[in-house]
Amino acid sequence: MEGSYYGTVDQPHQMGHPSQPMMNAYPGVNTMYAPPPSQPMGAAPFVAPVNPYPNNLNSNFAAPHYPPVGMDNPSVPLLSAGALGPTAPSSDMFGPVPGYEGMNTGDNSGRFLPPPPPALIPGPARPSPENAEWAIPNITEDAAKEAFLQYAKESCCYGTSAAKEMVFKEFNPFNTYRYRLETFTEARAFDWQIKPFDGHSTDLGAYGPPPQPWxxxxxxxxxxxxxxxxxxxxGTSSVKTCPQCMGIGKTVCTKCAGTGRxxxxxxxxxxxxxxxxxxSTCSxxxxxxxxSCSGAMQCCEGCSGxxxxxxxxxxxxxxxxNIFEFVADHNSDFPTDNFxxxxGEKIFTDEQHLVPPLVTFPKQSINKASQDGQNEHYSKFNSTSRILKQRQTIELLPLTKVNYTWKGNPYSYFVYGRENKVYTTNYPQKCCCVLL
Incomplete structure (x- = not known):
């Protein structure tokens, strides 16, 4: 397949096999899109997605209301779970908490939580662009010259005479497309935390079982x-005896190892x-x-005494x-990563809970990239995160190769993007400069 992937793509994609146009399985429905990977061609049309994550927090999906858990001043150091103390923490230091029984080891590992089963399917197709051949106006000589002059000024070792005195010979457009898929995900993890007791009431078991993380x-x-x-x-907070000082409020000074000297x-x-x-100081x-201490003991940092x-x-x-990007082949020696x-000029945008892949965009490599991006993001994030929203866009990227002469010798440079950036490997007027 022509073009270049970049962004968050981790695995190389097979090139050189352009995908075949897909049949319209939905008469009367815009064929800009294809069904999801799990739905074969010829199946029933897409059903409009139903949002399984209601905005109304008082719905049946929402957790019951709990009073806030009091938090200490952030400047107070927290005692890491399982920290060493005078003796080992008691066996019930980290539980049990209904629904969180797997956390009773207290190793503070930040456990990952798989999301609930997905309920979203690709949404309805958006109207496709009507024009099959979008045209970017050719860059003018004045704009090309100004961009080249600015490029020379920003390079400390380049003179500006070449940019001012050059003679234009030919402008060759190599405009291309960029496809971008954005998948906005939410992931959840949980771990044990310990903080000094500040007098706030705790809530373990006060309102029944605590809500599950999702x-x-x-x-x-x-x-x-x-x-x-x-x-x-x-519903998970409880008061425990400090495992560092075993309730005394003081610990042996670590600086003097309890000797006081x-x-x-x-x-x-x-x-x-x-x-x-x-x-004279130590006689x-x-x-x-x-x-650091008085009498070889110091205030326990874990419980603030x-x-x-x-x-x-x-x-x-x-x-x-998470971003997936692809730039279609532009048939030039311009480095694609510079894009x-x-x-570019945005010509298409689709934002839904789950967008369907493109099918009938005039550039077939863009259709293939859309399908590849959907498959990659679905397989990568579906089991580890909850997909909240997706957005896919197509941009037309301006790219023009400018051929010119200076002092009778031929040279060239590229002008690209809406910003009229310049790229060249053979600027004709260079000088050696030393930076002090």
């Missing part, structure tokens, strides 16, 4: 934008100065009183905008 409504702030939120799972900072434990005189014994901690299960929700830096 039943907790957590709205995202912006579609198609990466984000992450962390929150305690309601540390190496003298002035003589570095030698008891003498450089001139071989006795150190020659090489140690001084530990400034209270002797108690609060255990709770933390839910981490991660939103990712990542520019925008």
């Amino acid at each position: 039943d907790i409504p957590v709205p995202c702030s912006t579609l198609f934008k990466d984000d992450e939120k962390k929150m305690p799972v309601p 540390v190496k003298c900072t002035w003589c570095h434990g030698t008891g003498k100065h450089v001139d071989d005189e006795q150190c 020659g014994n090489g140690t001084e009183s530990c400034r 209270k002797g108690k901690v609060v255990n709770y299960i933390q839910l981490t929700v991660t939103w990712r905008n 990542k830096k520019v925008t």
Whole structure:
């Protein structure tokens, strides 16, 4: 297949086998789209998708209302689950919590949660573009010259005379298309967290079994934008004896190992100065009183000296905008990766919960890329995340090769993108410069 994939594509795609046009299985229905991979051609038309994730948080899909769990000042250090203390934590330190029995080990591993079975199917087809041959106006000589001059000015070792004095010979357009599929996903994981007890009431078992992770409504702030939120799972918090100090509120000082003395900072434990005189700071014994503790004990960091901690299960929700991109072959020696830096003329947009792949776009490689992108994203994210929204677009990418002469010698450069960026490998006027 012609063209180039880039973006989040991980596996190489087989090239050189253009896909065959697909039959219209739906008389009277726009054939810009094909059925999903699981639905063979000739089957019944698509059914409009039903949103299984209602916006009304009071619906049957929503978790019951729980009062918020009190959170400590973020500046207070958290005690990691399973941290070493005077003795091992008790066996019920991390549970049991109904519905979360697999977490009782307390290894804080951030367990991944498979999403519920998907209920979405590709939505209805959007109207396809009517014009089979979109035309970008040829770049003018003035625009091409201005772009080349700006390119020379931005390069510290290039002179501008060539850009000012060149003589245009020929403009060759190589305009092409870019297909982009965006799949906005939500993933959830949970782990145990421990924080110092701050006096807030806990809620373990107070309202019945806690909601399951995918039943907790957590709205995202912006579609198609990466984000992450962390929150305690309601009904999972409980007060425990601090495993670091076993409820005493103090621990042995780690700096002096409980001795109350540390190496003298002035003589570095030698008891003498450089001139071989006795150190006046430590009186020659090489140690001084530990400034981190009093009486070899220090305030327990795990519980802030209270002797108690609060255990709770933390839910981490991660939103990712996953992108699949493909640029159709432009039949030139221009590096396709350079298109990542520019925008094109958007000629088609489709945004739905799940978009169907394209079928009848005039450029067959774009249809093939759309189907490849749908298959890849579905297989990659369907079992690990919940697909919230998809968006597919087609852009027409301007690309013109400019042939010119300077001082009688032939040269060329490319102007590409709506930004009129310039690419060339043989700029004729270079100089050697030294950066100090």
